[in-house]
Amino acid sequence: MANKEDIVLSVLMPCLNEEEAVGESIIKVREAIQKLKVNAEILVIDNGSTDNSVETAKNLGARVVFEPQKGYGNAYRKGFKEARGKYIVMADADASYDVGKIAEFLQPMMNKEADFVMGSRFKGKIYPGAMPWANRYIGNPILTGILKYLFGVKISDAHCGMRAITKEAYQRLHIITTGMEFASEMIVSALSHKLKLLEIPVDYYPRKGKSKLVPFKDAWRHIRFMLLFSPTYLFLAPGLLLFLSGMIILTVMMLFGTLEIAGRVWDIHFMFVSSLLAILGLQIVNLGFYARTYSLNHGFTQEDKTMSRFWKYFNLERGLFLGAVMFLVGCGFNLFILWKWVSVDFGPLYEIRRAIFALTVTVIGAQTIFSSFFLSIMGINIESDGKTE
Numbered sequence: 001m002a003n004k005e006d007i008v009l010s011v012l013m014p015c016l017n018e019e020e021a022v023g024e025s026i027i028k029v030r031e032a033i034q035k036l037k038v039n040a041e042i043l044v045i046d047n048g049s050t051d052n053s054v055e056t057a058k059n060l061g062a063r064v065v066f067e068p069q070k071g072y073g074n075a076y077r078k079g080f081k082e083a084r085g086k087y088i089v090m091a092d093a094d095a096s097y098d099v100g101k102i103a104e105f106l107q108p109m110m111n112k113e114a115d116f117v118m119g120s121r122f123k124g125k126i127y128p129g130a131m132p133w134a135n136r137y138i139g140n141p142i143l144t145g146i147l148k149y150l151f152g153v154k155i156s157d158a159h160c161g162m163r164a165i166t167k168e169a170y171q172r173l174h175i176i177t178t179g180m181e182f183a184s185e186m187i188v189s190a191l192s193h194k195l196k197l198l199e200i201p202v203d204y205y206p207r208k209g210k211s212k213l214v215p216f217k218d219a220w221r222h223i224r225f226m227l228l229f230s231p232t233y234l235f236l237a238p239g240l241l242l243f244l245s246g247m248i249i250l251t252v253m254m255l256f257g258t259l260e261i262a263g264r265v266w267d268i269h270f271m272f273v274s275s276l277l278a279i280l281g282l283q284i285v286n287l288g289f290y291a292r293t294y295s296l297n298h299g300f301t302q303e304d305k306t307m308s309r310f311w312k313y314f315n316l317e318r319g320l321f322l323g324a325v326m327f328l329v330g331c332g333f334n335l336f337i338l339w340k341w342v343s344v345d346f347g348p349l350y351e352i353r354r355a356i357f358a359l360t361v362t363v364i365g366a367q368t369i370f371s372s373f374f375l376s377i378m379g380i381n382i383e384s385d386g387k388t389e
Contacts, residue, residue, distance in 0.1 A: 009040035010085030013093040014075035021095040021208035045079040073182030094207040097162040105164035115169040115195040119162035119202035129206040180218040181225035235288025243281030250274040275360040319372025327365030333358035
């Protein structure tokens with residue numbers, strides 16, 4: 001094996017009880033490396049095997065490191081940390097991928113054509129028994145479709161386990177997930193950091209040994225990650241829809257009279273619902289801005305056009321002014337209602353419409369004031385970078 005400083009390529013293979021296939025996988029990787037004629041290492045990351053996987057890997061000359069924290073992401077994060085090569089190929093230890101194609105993954109990176117090379121099983125050949133019907137026609141297409149819709153990624157197989165990336169590019173990604181969602185985070189972070197991504201066909205064979213996937217649990221982990229890393233679709237879009245619909249119904253359509261739709265009269269009770277929609281919607285929008293600001297400050301997102309526009313026009317004083325105006329409008333309506341009550345000598349009073357409107361606008365004004373303070377605290381780093389006035 002070459003000296004540490006001479007290694008060009010590291011092939012990472014996470015392993016959890018893969019004694020049936022790890023030996024075959026290592027042999028095929030070694031054959032591919034020999035054809036490449038580059039100094040390389042095969043790094044097996046053991047994630048708590050209780051069979052003979054570790055002994056088999058060591059006997060075949062692989063370097064074995066141990067990661068006690070269970071999880072696909074944990075294993076790969078350990079592997080990337082320990083890898084010595086300039087270029088890193090990811091390949092499962094279950095003999096399911098055609099590792100003889102390592103050269104096709106490596107060459108685009110060596111030629112500076114790509115920083116990150118993805119395999120696509122759907123562009124290659126999927127052999128009978130390699131992928132369950134539900135995964136092939138439901139799970140993978142849906143998860144890949146969600147990723148493409150939320151993040152604009154142009155790939156056909158977001159969950160292919162055979163990939164390659166330069167170590168320098170990987171270190172820029174700051175991956176934090178620990179489970180199967182690691183695969184999605186790599187792609188999202190690569191897009192955020194503007195890595196040159198290339199997708200190539202790869203064949204997929206039936207795995208040897210028992211699969212470690214838990215379909216519904218792992219699918220949910222991917223969906224959860226994608227939603228958490230997409231504040232626009234999780235917070236801003238639904239929040240804005242709720243806020244605008246609530247305010248339009250509350251102010252334009254019902255403040256001065258009833259609303260008639262489809263032959264039915266919508267009155268006070270519907271105003272309460274509209275008030276709820278407006279207050280809840282604004283709170284969700286605020287959470288979206290908090291999430292996006294946090295994401296920018298902690299490096300999860302490198303560029304955010306929505307927040308760039310927001311910070312161009314937003315500052316604490318403007319937020320306080322807007323909140324104060326709304327708060328005072330609400331207080332003004334409350335004073336008007338009080339005056340009406342005094343004018344009837346504290347007798348019967350029917351100002352429910354204005355009272356609901358006053359309550360809503362007062363709460364929204366107060367939310368805006370305190371949210372402006374909180375956003376300004378969170379955005380100190382952004383403001384100091386000169387992204388706001």
